[in-house]
Amino acid sequence: SRSAPGARPNSCSPVASTAAMDSSLDAPLLDAARAEVTPAAAQRQSAERIKRSQTLGQSVRELPDLTERIHRLGLTEEFHAFKDRYLGWRQGQAVGAKGEITADRLTRLAANRGFGYWYPNVQEWLWKRTMSYWIAVTFFEGSIFFTVSSFMYNQKEALGDMFEPLTLYGYCAGKVLFIVCTYLMCLATVNFSIDHSGAGSKHNTPVEEGVCNSDPEVETIESDCDTFYLWPYRYRTAIRRLEGAGVGPLPYYTAIVYFTGVLFFTLGLVAEVLPGVPLHVVTIVLNYSFLCGGFLFALGGFTECLQNNTFNSVEMVIGGWAALGNFIGGSCFFVGAVVVFFDSISSCNLYGVGSLIYMVSSSLQIVMWKDEQFGLTFLAVLNNLGKPGRLPGKAGEGDEVQRFSARAALFVHISCLCGAMSTYNFNIELARRVQVSDLRSLQFAFNEMLPCVFAHLMLMLTSAVMRMPKAAPFRQLYFILRLLMIAVTVNSVLTFWEFVSHSIQD
Secondary structure: OOOOOOOOOOOOOHHHHHHHHHHHHHHHHHHHHHHHOOHHHHHHHHHHHHHHHHHHHHHHHOOOOOHHHHHHOOOHHHHHHHHHHHHHHHOOOOOOOOOOOOHHHHHHHHHHOOHHHHOOOHHHHHHHHHHHHHHHHHHHHHHHHHHHHHHHOOOHHHHHHHHHHHOHHHHHHHHHHHHHHHHHHHHHHHOOOOOOOOOOOOOOOOOOOOOOOOOOOOOOOOOOOOOOOOOOOOHHHHHHHHHHOOOOOHHHHHHHHHHHHHHHHHHHHHHHHOOOOOHHHHHHHHHHHHHHHHHHHHHHHHHHHHHOOOOOOOOOOHHHHHHHHHHHHHHHHHHHHHHOOOOHHHHHHHHHHHHHHHHHHHHHHHHHHHOOOOOOOOOHHHOOOOOOOEOOOOOOOOOEOOOOOHHHHHHHHHHHHHHHHHHHHHHHHHHHHHHHOOHHHHHHHHHHHHHHHHHHHHHHHHHHOOOOOOOOOHHHHHHHHHHHHHHHHHHHHHHHHHHHHHHHHO
């Protein structure tokens, strides 16, 4: 029967009898336990606990260090992100790490970070390929201008009226190309994303924070994956996207440092070109802007070396050598900017040596593009991913990846050389037009610019048609275009040599 609320339980009820039985059984056990806990027993238990903790600490210290293995797998950023989330959860944050860092998880992450992870569809592959192509091409052609103009700068008396066309105007052309190159680097990093929502994606890659996905149920940090940004200083967007993809912010730092350095160099050049600026103002602006630009170029090369493991790898790949060349070239720029306060001739020679090293480094980056290492030196995570037999997201016969041939890479170098030499010839004829003021000189200047136009049209064609077509008559037409490219380049180089040699003789 149920007793009234608040009433004492009846001693004859089952509940009361059970409680009395439990208390009668527990009392002797508690008394025995208290009797056994003597000071000696407590000391013995404490010693056992200390011994167990020491044994556990020794076991932890004997565990292997997997840091190098994680680094080789390219998962350092993922590991540190997991570590930060885990420590945040241990410290009381609401969200922690998902899962555990196990060998199986590391293996799956390493497999997912292959070619299919970075190029889940054809659009991503084409975008990164095109951007890296024009970055390498503009870098190489701009280096040619800086090399020639820097070494010519010490020949003012010998060049005479051709001094400005060969130096100042050449620097202007090189600056334009370097601005385009570094701006494209910024665009590639600010708009970096891995769109796994494409219909052509064939792999099941787990969606991570910051990776674009079309599923509305998937919560991601990046909500503007479809927005294309043109402003290079959107550092928050760039870092958020890069870290969300597991890359880290270093590629954006590299790109924006180079871009800012080019702007400093351009500032000094503008002060030199503008009319009416006092000479002492031009000298101050030119020297200090070049000093800042040289330092930023050296810093950009250093960050590229960090990405390509140049300083901590015994066997460097081509990306490591190209990054090292960029660092040495930038260091020559910086030293040249310092030396200009004491010796202007040595400063120009240092700029020339640095530009020559940049030219070699950019040539290596064209070779990297040939080998489908579209990250070049500033986005090293896209390099050495392997070469798939087919384009991502395509199927069927005839869809094999069309790789860049060695002859095509050679003709890219030839086209850049032709463009640079033709531009110098145009500058010389244009300077004559200003002095003579006749229509014939303007016609000569226009004729000298045509090879430059043809060379860049060939560069555009090469970016789309990487190998010589096999079907007639396109194969024959492409072969004729290459022969014409060689002839035009030889003509431009010989014309440039005639201009310079006759100027020095006069």
